[in-house]
Amino acid sequence: MSEELVVRRISNGTVIDHIPAGRALKVLKILGITGEEGLMVSLVMNTSSKKLGRKDIVKVEGKELSKEEVDKIALVAPTATINIVRNYDVANKRRVELPRRIEGILKCVNPKCITNAPREAARPVFTVISEKPLKLVCEYCGEYLTEDEVIAQLTGT
Amino acid sequence: MSFTGKDVLCILDFTRNDLERLFRIASSKFEGDELRGKVIALAFFEPSTRTRMSFETATLRLSGNYIGFGTTQATSIAKGESFSDTVRMLDAYADVIVVRHRLEGAAKLAAELAESPVINAGDGSKRHPTQAIIDLYTIWREKKGIDNMTYGVLGDLRYGRAARSFLRALNLYSPRKVYLIAPESLRPKEELLDSLKMPWEFANLNDILPELDVLYVTRIQKERFPDPAEYERVKGSYRIDTNLLKNAKTSLAVMHPLPRVDEISLDVDKTEHAFYFKQAANGVPVRMALLSEVVA
Numbered sequence: 110m111s112e113e114l115v116v117r118r119i120s121n122g123t124v125i126d127h128i129p130a131g132r133a134l135k136v137l138k139i140l141g142i143t144g145e146e147g148l149m150v151s152l153v154m155n156t157s158s159k160k161l162g163r164k165d166i167v168k169v170e171g172k173e174l175s176k177e178e179v180d181k182i183a184l185v186a187p188t189a190t191i192n193i194v195r196n197y198d199v200a201n202k203r204r205v206e207l208p209r210r211i212e213g214i215l216k217c218v219n220p221k222c223i224t225n226a227p228r229e230a231a232r233p234v235f236t237v238i239s240e241k242p243l244k245l246v247c248e249y250c251g252e253y254l255t256e257d258e259v260i261a262q263l264t265g266t
Numbered sequence: 267m268s269f270t271g272k273d274v275l276c277i278l279d280f281t282r283n284d285l286e287r288l289f290r291i292a293s294s295k296f297e298g299d300e301l302r303g304k305v306i307a308l309a310f311f312e313p314s315t316r317t318r319m320s321f322e323t324a325t326l327r328l329s330g331n332y333i334g335f336g337t338t339q340a341t342s343i344a345k346g347e348s349f350s351d352t353v354r355m356l357d358a359y360a361d362v363i364v365v366r367h368r369l370e371g372a373a374k375l376a377a378e379l380a381e382s383p384v385i386n387a388g389d390g391s392k393r394h395p396t397q398a399i400i401d402l403y404t405i406w407r408e409k410k411g412i413d414n415m416t417y418g419v420l421g422d423l424r425y426g427r428a429a430r431s432f433l434r435a436l437n438l439y440s441p442r443k444v445y446l447i448a449p450e451s452l453r454p455k456e457e458l459l460d461s462l463k464m465p466w467e468f469a470n471l472n473d474i475l476p477e478l479d480v481l482y483v484t485r486i487q488k489e490r491f492p493d494p495a496e497y498e499r500v501k502g503s504y505r506i507d508t509n510l511l512k513n514a515k516t517s518l519a520v521m522h523p524l525p526r527v528d529e530i531s532l533d534v535d536k537t538e539h540a541f542y543f544k545q546a547a548n549g550v551p552v553r554m555a556l557l558s559e560v561v562a
Contacts, residue, residue, distance in 0.1 A: 222371055223375050224371065229348055229375065230348075
């Protein structure tokens, strides 16, 4: 693979491949990786891809992604593939799949939604009603959450 | 399907067959003892006249008892108790919990927390399923059917929960057409428009009034307009009086979930068009039918 020429193989950790071009920094931000954790992180942006034309890649040495982290990535990088690497071998490779329901990651944009009330027992839950463009609907109040709103929430932009 | 033990959260929880089963029960039911020994909690976190009193009446006519409140001022909510904790308490006391709340999704949350069935008596500005059942029942009973008629829904279609529930309810039937009549700032959001399965379009009342079989009127609240001058400009276009109704079919049903302020002139009350007091009266048999099914 041509990217191996610019970013070396990792021994243990996670390779997130096929990230839509330009979104690698958002993926890192969603993962909460700032660089201050001491993890070795390699990042390639706008490299060529047969599948996507251009893509980003993130390699994180020493960190295997949990399911919840994978779900979050799917919201901003639905084409991403996750490779779990152990001792230089790919132990597990899978495409992220946008779950049908998103629980507890996103907030409803409706200020009158019960999930935004303080001290109430409602955790935000959304149903995905469209993947392209991404559109979710709050299961409590029925309000839409658009792709721009999702990305803004997950990346703080 | 059986409603026994089921939550009633949204009008779309029902099928057309479910509703017609309820209609048949409502049209025959005036008293009974289906709720004998049962306690119905009426938890009204927001003001209500018709909905609360018709639930009270329905409970009494079925030989049940009710507990609850119509204002939160005299409850521990005034001390800061959460809605969730209040619902857990009511669940221990009552066989059915009827909830009205200003926040959207409150009834769904209550249903998740409570083992007893929860009936949504209006939460936030989107859902008011029992009102929608009453509206449909009134049309079914008075017009001998709901399909193949032309409807106008007028007023605040953006924040008014009765109108929005009614529009969703029409999805269960086959109206010929539905006209949405509202100032631009009070038109429905895309969430509602996307959900409409029947032919619909925005319209001016004067243009389409002669076509209508049912005109569903709701209140336009002055405080919804950022600019009071805009309210003054549009309010006359949304007022129904006998002069305007000269252009309507003689069989036109004018409906309103009430309370009205001045959107329907008092002179309409005496005419055959006035269906809104029938709607209010139908609140009792419809809620009797629903309660008796839920606890059956």
